Amino acid sequence: MGTNGVVADALRLARRVREDAGLALLRADLGPMAAAVLNEHLGGEVRRRPVAELHELVDEDLAALRAAGVDASRTARAYCDQWRRDGVLVRAPAPGARAETYELSASAEAAIRFLMHGDHPRATVTRPRLDTVSTQISRLARDCDPTAAGRLHALRAERAALDEEIARAEAGDFVPVDGPEAAERLTEIVSLAEEVPGDFARVRAEILALSRSLRERVVTLDSSRGEVLDDIFRGVDRIESSEAGRSFLSFHQLLTDPDSCARLDEDLESILDRDFATRLEDADLRFLRCWRPALTRESTAVRRTMTGLSRSLDRFVRSRAFEAHRRLGAELAEAQGLAARLAAQAAPQARLDLDLELTSVPLTSIGAWRLRNPADTAVVEEITVHEPTALDLEEVRRVVRASEIDLVELIDAVDAVLEERGAATVAEVLAAHPATQGLASVVGLLLLARRRGQEVPGDETVTWRTAGGAERSARIPRFLFTNRTEKSGDA
Numbered sequence: 184m185g186t187n188g189v190v191a192d193a194l195r196l197a198r199r200v201r202e203d204a205g206l207a208l209l210r211a212d213l214g215p216m217a218a219a220v221l222n223e224h225l226g227g228e229v230r231r232r233p234v235a236e237l238h239e240l241v242d243e244d245l246a247a248l249r250a251a252g253v254d255a256s257r258t259a260r261a262y263c264d265q266w267r268r269d270g271v272l273v274r275a276p277a278p279g280a281r282a283e284t285y286e287l288s289a290s291a292e293a294a295i296r297f298l299m300h301g302d303h304p305r306a307t308v309t310r311p312r313l314d315t316v317s318t319q320i321s322r323l324a325r326d327c328d329p330t331a332a333g334r335l336h337a338l339r340a341e342r343a344a345l346d347e348e349i350a351r352a353e354a355g356d357f358v359p360v361d362g363p364e365a366a367e368r369l370t371e372i373v374s375l376a377e378e379v380p381g382d383f384a385r386v387r388a389e390i391l392a393l394s395r396s397l398r399e400r401v402v403t404l405d406s407s408r409g410e411v412l413d414d415i416f417r418g419v420d421r422i423e424s425s426e427a428g429r430s431f432l433s434f435h436q437l438l439t440d441p442d443s444c445a446r447l448d449e450d451l452e453s454i455l456d457r458d459f460a461t462r463l464e465d466a467d468l469r470f471l472r473c474w475r476p477a478l479t480r481e482s483t484a485v486r487r488t489m490t491g492l493s494r495s496l497d498r499f500v501r502s503r504a505f506e507a508h509r510r511l512g513a514e515l516a517e518a519q520g521l522a523a524r525l526a527a528q529a530a531p532q533a534r535l536d537l538d539l540e541l542t543s544v545p546l547t548s549i550g551a552w553r554l555r556n557p558a559d560t561a562v563v564e565e566i567t568v569h570e571p572t573a574l575d576l577e578e579v580r581r582v583v584r585a586s587e588i589d590l591v592e593l594i595d596a597v598d599a600v601l602e603e604r605g606a607a608t609v610a611e612v613l614a615a616h617p618a619t620q621g622l623a624s625v626v627g628l629l630l631l632a633r634r635r636g637q638e639v640p641g642d643e644t645v646t647w648r649t650a651g652g653a654e655r656s657a658r659i660p661r662f663l664f665t666n667r668t669e670k671s672g673d674a
Contacts, residue, residue: 184282201303203290203293204269204270204271204288204290204291204294204662205271205288205290205291205292205293206290206294206296206448207269207270207271208269208271208291208294208295209294209297209298210619215298216248216253216255217266217271218264218295218298218299220241220244221266221271221272221287221291221295222286222295222299223244224237224240224241225285226287226292226295226296226299227469227473228469228470228473228477230286230287230383230477230481231284231285231286231442231484232284232286233282233283233284233285234263234274234282234283234284234285235282237259237263237285237439238259238260238263239259240259241259241262241395242258242259245259245262247257249601251343263285267285270288270290270291271287271288271291272285272287272288272291273285273286273287273288273384273388273504280561281586286384287384288388289384289385289388292384294542296377307540309611314343320523321337324337325338325341339406344365361457361458361459362459363462365457365459366459366460366462366463369454369459369460369462369463370463370467372471373463373470373471375591376470376471378468378472379474379478382510383481383482383484383485386485387485387488390485390488390489390492391488391492392456392466394492394495405661429663434482435482435483435486438475438478438479438482439479439482444475444479447475448475451474451475455468455472460667535637588620588623588626588627588630589619589620589623589624589627590631592619592624593624593627593628593631596612596615596616597628597631597664599615599616600612600615600616600664601664601665603615605665606663606664606665607663607664608643608662608663608664609628609629609632609643609645609659609661609662609664610643610644610645610659611647612626612628612664613628613646613647617647617648618647621647621648621649621655622647622649622655624647625647625657625659626646629659629662630663631664632662632664633662635664636662636663636664636665637662637663637665638660638661638662638663639661639662639663640661641661642658642659642660642661643659643661644656644657644658644659645657
């Protein structure tokens with residue numbers, strides 16, 4: 184390859200140093216601080232935390248670091264925002280919840296793992312590692328052999344070796360692995376196991392990138408709706424049939440197999456109960472005990488991501504939202520083309536004899552925009568801690584009621600009416616207990632009726648008062664409550 188190869192490698196590595204978030208974290212002035220903080224809260228058993236929770240935890244760490252002399256003048260929110268912009272943290276919606284979460288990016292996780300293990304480097308030239316490589320080579324050679332004779336020869340050799348092991352065990356002619364050798368093999372297991380969680384972040388990033396590319400294709404392709412649907416379905420298949428998708432689905436299938444998980448848990452417990460396991464550090468022992476459940480949670484989260492992306496792509500096309508994106512893209516391209524042609528004929532300051540149609544969008548000069556520097560709002564002063572005061576529960580209830588339907592109140596109202604008459608419609612419940620939240624109370628009762636009641640023929644009129652005192656009425660389907668509503672189920 185010669186000199187040209189060296190130049191190409193140098194340019195490629197220089198670009199990676201500039202663009203890789205993990206390497207940028209290592210170069211940062213406060214990189215060690217960030218690595219220690221993020222590893223503590225996102226690098227162990229918990230790999231994902233709600234945004235507000237991480238802010239609170241990091242604030243506590245920052246206070247301790249400042250007391251130790253570290254110049255960490257910004258708030259936890261400011262640091263987390265910066266880490267997100269740098270690609271160290273990934274912010275995403277929490278599965279099944281409204282809140283968003285933070286997790287480490289794949290590159291940041293690799294960089295932090297490199298730093299954390301630098302103080303305690305693991306021996307790389309060990310017999311367990313060689314045995315692992317040799318076993319995988321033998322197994323791959325057997326599995327990729329296209330001939331029946333070759334595969335049978337390998338299987339019979341494995342069976343002969345296994346029969347020999349069984350014969351020695353039956354005769355009591357064996358020595359259990361213990362002491363340094365067993366500890367060395369267990370250390371190798373820890374080293375391999377630590378690499379697995381980081382793979383999930385890479386798989387998720389690859390799947391998200393593939394989903395974005397599919398959406399771009401749908402928007403840019405000039406095809407009919409049927410052709411677009413076919414492309415989407417092929418795209419969904421592409422997500423699961425990609426290299427990352429296939430590898431993950433095979434891994435996920437293994438993790439979701441009850442028998443495999445039970446055997447793995449039993450084997451780990453058996454190993455960790457041995458005396459040689461005490462040679463491991465406490466952090467490694469905790470890691471191994473929580474390893475399989477943590478993998479199951481992460482695998483399930485990635486699977487939800489794949490399913491969610493597939494459904495999102497399908498909805499994107501079926502709702503015809505892509506057509507609006509296409510029209511907007513076409514109009515923008517047309518406007519840019521017209522502007523380019525006009526620029527060759529008229530100066531930017533020239534007055535044009537052109538009337539624009541009325542629009543609700545205010546037209547202002549870009550030069551009139553005022554740019555805002557986010558650093559101007561950063562809090563650099565020392566945080567003032569105030570003594571907690573008594574919580575006004577009534578005020579909290581008022582605030583909650585202003586933004587949410589008070590289902591607890593509605594459930595109590597339904598239960599009270601059912602205790603008196605045994606059955607009641609929505610209108611009868613409202614007649615006995617007027618809608619204190621106006622239309623929200625009516626909507627809440629309808630939701631409860633769909634869950635707990637049964638629909639009967641006909642409809643009925645319900646009334647309520649608005650916040651301003653005006654009376655309103657509406658016709659709604661007739662539902663009948665017949666059973667007591669459980670608070671725990673709907674509140």
